[in-house]
Amino acid sequence: MTPGIGVFDLFTVGIGPSSSHTVGPMRAAADFVSRIDADAANRVQVDLYGSLAATGRGHGTLTAVLLGLEGLEPDVVLPAQVEERTAAIADERRVRVGGTGEVPLCEDDVILHPLTILPGHTNGLRLRAWDAADVLLDDAVYYSTGGGFIVRDGEQAQAAATASVPFPFETAAELLAHCDREDLSMAEIQRRNELVSRTGDEIDGGILHLADVMSESVVSGASREGMLPGGLRVPRRAPAWRNRLRLDDPTGDDPALWQEWVNFVALAVNEENASGGRIVTAPTNGAAGIIPAVLHYATHYAAKGRSRDEVVIPFLLTAAAIGVLYKARASISGAEVGCQGEVGSASSMAAAGLAEVLGGTPRQVENAAEIAMEHNLGLTCDPIGGLVQIPCIERNAIAAAKAINAAKMALWGDGTHRVSLDEVIVTMRETGRDMSSKYKETALGGLAVSVVEC
Numbered sequence: 001m002t003p004g005i006g007v008f009d010l011f012t013v014g015i016g017p018s019s020s021h022t023v024g025p026m027r028a029a030a031d032f033v034s035r036i037d038a039d040a041a042n043r044v045q046v047d048l049y050g051s052l053a054a055t056g057r058g059h060g061t062l063t064a065v066l067l068g069l070e071g072l073e074p075d076v077v078l079p080a081q082v083e084e085r086t087a088a089i090a091d092e093r094r095v096r097v098g099g100t101g102e103v104p105l106c107e108d109d110v111i112l113h114p115l116t117i118l119p120g121h122t123n124g125l126r127l128r129a130w131d132a133a134d135v136l137l138d139d140a141v142y143y144s145t146g147g148g149f150i151v152r153d154g155e156q157a158q159a160a161a162t163a164s165v166p167f168p169f170e171t172a173a174e175l176l177a178h179c180d181r182e183d184l185s186m187a188e189i190q191r192r193n194e195l196v197s198r199t200g201d202e203i204d205g206g207i208l209h210l211a212d213v214m215s216e217s218v219v220s221g222a223s224r225e226g227m228l229p230g231g232l233r234v235p236r237r238a239p240a241w242r243n244r245l246r247l248d249d250p251t252g253d254d255p256a257l258w259q260e261w262v263n264f265v266a267l268a269v270n271e272e273n274a275s276g277g278r279i280v281t282a283p284t285n286g287a288a289g290i291i292p293a294v295l296h297y298a299t300h301y302a303a304k305g306r307s308r309d310e311v312v313i314p315f316l317l318t319a320a321a322i323g324v325l326y327k328a329r330a331s332i333s334g335a336e337v338g339c340q341g342e343v344g345s346a347s348s349m350a351a352a353g354l355a356e357v358l359g360g361t362p363r364q365v366e367n368a369a370e371i372a373m374e375h376n377l378g379l380t381c382d383p384i385g386g387l388v389q390i391p392c393i394e395r396n397a398i399a400a401a402k403a404i405n406a407a408k409m410a411l412w413g414d415g416t417h418r419v420s421l422d423e424v425i426v427t428m429r430e431t432g433r434d435m436s437s438k439y440k441e442t443a444l445g446g447l448a449v450s451v452v453e454c
């Protein structure tokens with residue numbers, strides 16, 4: 001049996017600031033280089049299209065592609081390595097293709113086509129390489145389809161939830177039917193699907209590693225002072241908030257301050273992301289703070305008394321099961337459906353995870369996911385300056401609060417509700433389809449044009 005998309009596809013370790021505009025393009029370039037004789041490369045041309053070209057500078061796309069051409073992968077590269085190689089490329093105006101062969105290339109050489117949308121997706125990039133005799137080594141178009149996922153033109157996209165797992169599902173109705181028939185939770189259904197490709201220990205260990213990276217990104221985000229990069233002059237707030245919380249709540253578990261802790265975690269992760277730091281894509285970089293923030297609420301307040309593992313593992317498995325639905329039936333890409341696909345999906349996944357670890361039935365969990373997305377429908381993507389800072393950072397804190405409230409509301413019901421999660425997911429997809437491209441990660445509408453950049 002082959003696995004479908006699962007927890008380790010929806011949650012990956014990567015660098016900021018954007019999964020679709022940084023992580024995906026870096027992966028695409030690294031994939032391109034892995035298929036050619038890197039030592040033979042003498043000339044490389046990079047063309048960016050659509051949203052990648054429109055907001056690529058603010059999202060670090062140009063740097064990401066150049067680093068990917070050097071063979072660096074987003075899940076293993078360290079922020080210090082990124083800084084060092086970015087400075088070297090800018091200085092020498094040369095890229096080490098595949099880490100060895102050098103070609104003349106720097107950010108100024110990347111060709112931008114913001115008004116040209118390639119047929120496969122608005123996030124398109126074309127990579128070409130020639131040898132010393134000017135013979136073409138490869139010519140490939142890639143699409144970055146959101147959440148760090150990539151597709152090479154002409155090749156099959158990664159199958160969604162339908163591959164040969166024991167409990168295939170693409171809709172919440174199918175997922176709930178498995179839960180009913182097997183008398184299992186959503187987390188357990190997802191776990192059994194994951195067991196096709198990993199042992200139980202590997203699943204648990206991998207999930208706990210993701211949670212560790214989430215925690216590390218909070219610590220790192222709270223330790224950097226000053227302004228965020230990019231020229232918008234957005235101050236980092238996480239360090240001051242951490243200091244204040246440590247004074248007001250030294251043990252970190254005062255119930256009166258749960259909201260402030262949740263806000264702090266969301267801000268710290270997203271400031272780390274905006275700084276190009278190491279975070280967990282969950283399921284995108286722009287929305288990376290929501291799940292860690294709600295997970296913090298679960299481990300420190302809601303499910304207090306249970307071990308961290310007992311909370312983290314079912315929380316993230318359930319969130320992944322809901323993420324599969326968005327990936328299969330709609331999109332998690334802001335460039336495709338607006339911010340409802342990024343922040344909305346993350347809020348919905350977090351609500352489901354929280355409801356699960358608080359003992360919700362599968363129908364209550366589905367209800368939590370539905371409520372959270374229902375109140376994110378229509379959310380546009382309008383980052384000022386094309387940077388993942390305003391409105392993105394605060395939006396994560398607000399969406400985390402929505403997720404917590406959605407879970408609480410669902411748990412006070414019996415799971416029956418008028419609008420199903422499947423209906424909301426389809427509505428999100430159709431709303432995204434109707435949304436003007438101005439509001440889909442092009443920085444041409446909304447706050448991106450209403451607020452004068454400094």
Ligand code: SF4
Nearest residue numbers: 286334339342381392
């Ligand atoms: S507005 Fe939303 S979708 Fe757009 S970059 Fe920010 S977090 Fe991502």
